[in-house]
Amino acid sequence: MSKILDTLRYSKDHEWVRIDGDKAYVGITDHAQDELGEIVFVELPPLGERYQKDEEISSVESVKAASPIINPIEGVVLEANEDLDGSPELINEDCYANHLYVLGSFSQEDYDALMDSSEYASYLASL
């Protein structure tokens, strides 16, 4: 049973977004980390670059798969979670507490267009 938090919004590519003031935190969902298996590497996006919605922005690698991270909302990369450099398995431990990157100047419209927790739950059930 995949863990889904009510406070977040979700994309079809299994990313979650959390707004905190003028920052948007982006990570991958429980479903995604479970599918990947033990995560061994996270490619973090370069700071200061603007990424469109649905643009490939990062990549998360396990031994058996490499998953692209599709940016769920347009924005500028403010921070990348450096903790993941040395300990990528943090995502497996708690995928909601460990974000991948943080966006600024993001699109509210894109955020509103994401799924809420119950929509994401239904989406997962349909897969």
Added chain:
Amino acid sequence: MIYPYIPHTDEDRAHMLEALGLSSIDQLFEVVGEDLLLEDSVPIAHRRTEDEVQRMIDSIAQRNIRGIPFLGGGCYDHIIPSTVKALSSLPSFVTAYTPYQAEMSQGLLQAIFEFQSMICEITTMDIANASLYDGAHAVVEAALLMVSAKRGAKKVLVSETIHPFSLKALKTWALGSEYEIILIEEVDGVSDLSSLPLTDDVGGLIVQSPNRYGFIEDYTAIAEQIHEHKALFAISSDPLSLAIQKTPGQWGADIAIGDTQSLGLSLAFGGPTCGYMAVKQPLLRRIPGRLVGMTSDREGRRGFTLTLQAREQHIKRERATSNICSNQALAALMTTIHLSSLGWAGMVEAAQQSYAKAHYLAHHLSQLPGLYVLNAHPFWCEFPIVFTDAKRMRKFLQELRNEGIFAGIRLSALTRRAEDELVLLVAVTEKRSREELELYIAGAQRVMK
């Protein structure tokens, strides 16, 4: 009815069909449908016995003519110790598949690990892959890496002095794509790196040394310039030349590429050869091809395995940065055995003798009228001579041919340009004996004096 390499007897077939509840093998092909099923087989010749095949091949082989090859152009006749053929012919190496099942393939994986290590040592780079198809493919993979690594990169700068066939392969890669090859011109036989058009959309620069003429190029301050523009620098080299020449790593390059044919592979009409690629640490996740890594099992025993496979096509599929699957494993094994047999001392010896003998021949040819040896730059193993007159050039080549010598390669054979016909690329390796050199010189003197 017994067919070659098919062990089944009539009895076997009957037994198996019975187990399947069928009366004929044809029933297994019904699904193909009448429209497509061939009544008889395909229209090729009837089968032949081993003896018949050997006779046929012998008569075909006789239509090839061997000579003393002063031929280079990307393929060189170097001395190969007998260990290479003997050990690379061991049946399990020859008939094995890619070592995806690591536990039962330790021998092969370890050999590849040693190959990777030796390539790193020779090029002074950090990581090398398990091989690519050939030198031209390595150049294309370098270009592909450059445009994938930099966001917005659409162009790759390439020197005109790289091997013309590698350049052709690059152009083929760019054909119909969103990428562009920008040619950097040559001046006086070497790359003109004085004003590189390093715009934001340039992924990198690819050069070659020794270049297509055999000249050693000077890359002073080039790496810094390229890195300032956040682009990558790739140098293609004959790996044997790196025993003498400054290495890509030492020039500050990010990528070292080339062909290991000069390390243990016979001429073989150009194939198979073996491409190599080695990169600096930051490019670990961008290097194409297979990688073998060292690890351990549950008992703590050291072992080797294919690793970082998440980059490869069988996992990433359409998001893989390269489509390479098979590489040139057995050829890479030959290079590994060759290098193991020579050691560094042997490599240096072979490189130095090639250097010396090439200079010896060039020196003597330069004394002759009717041609001039281009030697404005230092060269290794190969050098260009230009004839002033096509007829004399033909006589020169014919005279030497009569002595059993293949005197050189017309540059036009590589560039496919008529204006390059009077340029002859002459290659001299450590394998050319004093006798062969004097034979060449004497023949040349007879024609030109």
Added chain:
Amino acid sequence: MIEPLLIEKTKAGRLAYCYPPLDLPRSFDQEFEHLPSHLTREGSARLPEVSELDVVRHFTRLSTMVHGVDNGMYPLGSCTMKYNPKLSEEIAQMADFTQIHPLQDISTVQGCLSVMYNLLEDLSSITGMVWGSLQPCAGSHGEYTGLKMIRAHFLKTGDDKRTKVLIPVSAHGTNPASAAVNGFDVIEIASNKKGLVDLDDLKSKLNDEVAALMLTNPNTLGLFEEDILEISKAVHEAGALLYYDGANLNAIMGKARPGDMGFDVLHLNLHKTFSTPHGGGGPGSGPVMVNELLVPYLPKPEIDLGESGYLFDWSQEDSIGKVSMFWGNFLVFLRAYVYILRMGTDGLRAASNHAVLNANYLAKKLEPYYEIPYTSGIMHEFVISVKNYKSEYGVTAEDFAKALIDEGYHPPTVYFPLIVEEALMIEPTESESLESLDAFIDAMIRIAKKAKSDPASLKGAPYSTPVGRLDQVKAVKDAKLRY
């Protein structure tokens, strides 16, 4: 049994090989210019310093830790691990071939060109295509080349809207990768309940933006695409081209031809179908064959037969150019040619007949013990799913594979194709005798029983190899790729 790295056996001053001394005149030694210091290499490379016997023992021992077709059965699906004839190896070592330089005068290489030209003729007859190129060095290289030709064709006809390639979801990973490297967008085509191409899905995705459909036939489940003629019609009506991945040609040699099925371009794997050895992962060869439409785009130079003999023809204006350094993996062509000469027209047909017979026999005998999701129309390979073993006993496809190693076999292909859960793809090839197949069946039955009675033992397999299951996570996280 750990075999040290050769570098670990180094003893300073040891030599395995000696060069003859440089015998140029003393005077010359002083004369010529040495390389200026700023162009000279700094430092040395760490290579082994060992004796010749050290080298021989090292690689000989390594070879005992490798499993080849010569050692035992290798039922790797989609790889066609058939026997590699010794005659081919002997011929590939003839000095009259190995000592020929690729750029020698054309009059001196007529033997090599004759082999290549005749091979192309035979491959054309076998596939029902018009002509081809031997330049690509591997299957995926052939795919790259074929797709590049398709691209060039549409650019030439001004149809450059065609930027998509359709690929079944069951396809081999090189298919979408090759398409992507050529700048195409990949659109997946679903499989129907029979495991074949879903015709409705295909037709719904065919339009004027599609350049090609890539197919293997039989497909990666070992099933013949019965609707191939209808598929071909639909693809061509939409103005697109049909690409054949020749990896599974071993099922239909002498029985049916891709050219007759409507394929416009294909690649072959000489190291699969035509028995050239796999060499541990290459060198292979991936020739491309085309119909009349695509001939102008073939890589150059082409091989022609003129009045005075064979020659290289560089004149085609529409050629896509070069994909390899020289002319392709010649020694591999030689082996494939020898194989074709040995087998002849009825031998090739027999090879496919027996490859299909062997696979069907195995499937039939294993059915009581293993789930085979798609059983109708099996040709030269088939796919088992052990998902029921996984859910009931926790034993996965990987565990079955490792257990087979202890039985002395190289495991089948695992986790491919992606559309079958916990897949094991088995391709025996025609090389295996009835006894060999029966022994394999017995081993598989033993493992199936053990999966139920003692699953833990399978999870710890293999036990009989120099090392046990390796830490793959450590290999990635702590990547050590050189000594």
